[in-house]
Amino acid sequence: MNSDLPIGVFDSGVGGLTVAKEIMSQLPKESVLYFGDTARVPYGNKSEETVIAYSRQIARFLCSHSVKAIVVACNTASAFALETLVKELTVPVIGVVKPGARTAARITKTGRIGVIATNGTIKSGLYERYIAGISPELRVFGQACPLFVPLVEEGMRKDPITKMMAERYLEPLLKEQIDTLVLGCTHYPLLTEVIGEVAGPSVTLVNPAYETARELGEMLTKRGLRKQSDEPATHRFFVSDGEEQFRRFANTILPCELVETDVNRKVFA
Amino acid sequence: MNSDLPIGVFDSGVGGLTVAKEIMSQLPKESVLYFGDTARVPYGNKSEETVIAYSRQIARFLCSHSVKAIVVACNTASAFALETLVKELTVPVIGVVKPGARTAARITKTGRIGVIATNGTIKSGLYERYIAGISPELRVFGQACPLFVPLVEEGMRKDPITKMMAERYLEPLLKEQIDTLVLGCTHYPLLTEVIGEVAGPSVTLVNPAYETARELGEMLTKRGLRKQSDEPATHRFFVSDGEEQFRRFANTILPCELVETDVNRKVFA
Numbered sequence: 001m002n003s004d005l006p007i008g009v010f011d012s013g014v015g016g017l018t019v020a021k022e023i024m025s026q027l028p029k030e031s032v033l034y035f036g037d038t039a040r041v042p043y044g045n046k047s048e049e050t051v052i053a054y055s056r057q058i059a060r061f062l063c064s065h066s067v068k069a070i071v072v073a074c075n076t077a078s079a080f081a082l083e084t085l086v087k088e089l090t091v092p093v094i095g096v097v098k099p100g101a102r103t104a105a106r107i108t109k110t111g112r113i114g115v116i117a118t119n120g121t122i123k124s125g126l127y128e129r130y131i132a133g134i135s136p137e138l139r140v141f142g143q144a145c146p147l148f149v150p151l152v153e154e155g156m157r158k159d160p161i162t163k164m165m166a167e168r169y170l171e172p173l174l175k176e177q178i179d180t181l182v183l184g185c186t187h188y189p190l191l192t193e194v195i196g197e198v199a200g201p202s203v204t205l206v207n208p209a210y211e212t213a214r215e216l217g218e219m220l221t222k223r224g225l226r227k228q229s230d231e232p233a234t235h236r237f238f239v240s241d242g243e244e245q246f247r248r249f250a251n252t253i254l255p256c257e258l259v260e261t262d263v264n265r266k267v268f269a
Numbered sequence: 270m271n272s273d274l275p276i277g278v279f280d281s282g283v284g285g286l287t288v289a290k291e292i293m294s295q296l297p298k299e300s301v302l303y304f305g306d307t308a309r310v311p312y313g314n315k316s317e318e319t320v321i322a323y324s325r326q327i328a329r330f331l332c333s334h335s336v337k338a339i340v341v342a343c344n345t346a347s348a349f350a351l352e353t354l355v356k357e358l359t360v361p362v363i364g365v366v367k368p369g370a371r372t373a374a375r376i377t378k379t380g381r382i383g384v385i386a387t388n389g390t391i392k393s394g395l396y397e398r399y400i401a402g403i404s405p406e407l408r409v410f411g412q413a414c415p416l417f418v419p420l421v422e423e424g425m426r427k428d429p430i431t432k433m434m435a436e437r438y439l440e441p442l443l444k445e446q447i448d449t450l451v452l453g454c455t456h457y458p459l460l461t462e463v464i465g466e467v468a469g470p471s472v473t474l475v476n477p478a479y480e481t482a483r484e485l486g487e488m489l490t491k492r493g494l495r496k497q498s499d500e501p502a503t504h505r506f507f508v509s510d511g512e513e514q515f516r517r518f519a520n521t522i523l524p525c526e527l528v529e530t531d532v533n534r535k536v537f538a
């Protein structure tokens with residue numbers, strides 16, 4: 001395997017850019033090949049079967065472009081499809097759920113952890129299982145927040161209505177006196193301000209992106225896959241719809257400035 | 270053409286059931302073959318190209334099951350793909366935009382018409398063009414309401430947050446003193462109560478489903494395609510994901526009770 005190849009990162013849409021950003025910042029030499037499935041977003045309400053089928057298509061597409069590793073930067077896809085991808089692909093694959101679970105388990109003092117995520121991720125019970133696997137004494141309280149993704153996508157990140165929804169979603173978790181809250185969907189770190197206000201200072205927010213990028217770096221080092229060449233990193237982006245809208249959104253998040261030719265369309269027929 | 274064949278009806282998801290319901294009620298002898306693209310819902314933010322590609326796939330699938338006509342029961346698909354389908358298919362195809370525009374033009378007294386719809390439908394400008402084509406003196410005010418679809422899908426049809434969103438979306442239209450409001454997305458009739466409260470008694474709501482079913486009946490009669498046999502109507506449903514969730518939703522809307530075998534899955538690979 002050529003260690004100068006890019007890292008493949010995919011998500012149902014723009015949310016995974018929060019993970020790509022963290023990779024670019026922690027591993028600045030590495031190139032990223034990003035795929036956002038903007039034509040079929042959101043994944044959060046789709047069945048396991050459908051999420052696996054879509055993830056498989058995308059992972060194969062990334063492999064056809066020669067990547068040295070794949071990061072599943074979508075919690076729903078990580079919850080439903082990671083095992084399948086690990087089995088089927090020859091490149092190493094990591095998801096965001098395990099790193100998020102591990103961080104939460106390390107941070108909590110009271111052992112009471114909240115997880116907010118999509119319907120699919122919550123139903124999968126994967127955060128609960130991972131966290132219980134780390135220590136059976138930890139208590140996990142899950143809450144699906146299906147409206148957060150459309151609110152982010154509609155640019156309502158700091159809107160009073162978003163805050164009202166956050167209050168409603170977080171109420172049962174706050175009643176359980178959690179001290180740690182996992183942002184278990186890659187869109188949610190974009191709502192950190194509102195979620196932080198509602199959760200209050202006694203709750204620590206966990207963004208799995210940071211830990212995911214850290215684990216990615218360790219894995220690459222262990223396998224001798226850290227980039228050797230001194231060429232600057234070059235990032236490329238594919239989306240299944242709306243290149244221009246994606247580019248504008250990406251430029252509000254990423255540390256680099258994307259130009260038109262950086263974002264291309266790939267449609268699965 | 271065999272006039273005993275079913276009528277094909279398709280939508281991005283469950284919204285088109287409001288049109289199917291109207292067809293079943295106005296043309297009770299006719300059988301319906303419904304397709305809901307629940308794996309790829311919503312269509313409202315997708316590009317014209319993608320909506321055309323998806324609509325074409327679905328229309329061909331319906332034709333492969335022998336339908337005598339197709340109703341595009343989705344405003345976004347009607348706005349973007351109707352022309353293409355009419356050109357490419359041999360069966361007659363009708364959409365929901367023209368019937369909605371015609372009803373609004375007939376009902377308005379002041380000539381000031383509001384249209385609420387998805388981003389895609391509003392951007393297409395199709396309601397404006399149709400209504401201007403009926404009479405250039407009519408004024409049309411369009412407003413995209415992208416959060417209405419997720420709010421309906423999350424079961425928040427009568428929620429205070431839905432009402433707040435409705436107040437925000439309708440404010441600019443009410444300032445323009447509209448007297449008629451087209452519900453230009455098949456999900457929106459499910460919000461009639463909240464939208465009606467916010468719009469007030471001086472605004473008449475137009476649900477294009479009623480007029481669409483009426484036009485369908487006229488078209489079938491004109492072409493000699495009204496069902497002749499006395500067999501009772503049999504309705505069948507295909508979805509691209511989540512059969513069970515779809516069936517539960519359909520049973521809250523349709524006049525008939527769907528059992529498990531009535532709803533099947535069709536995945537476009």
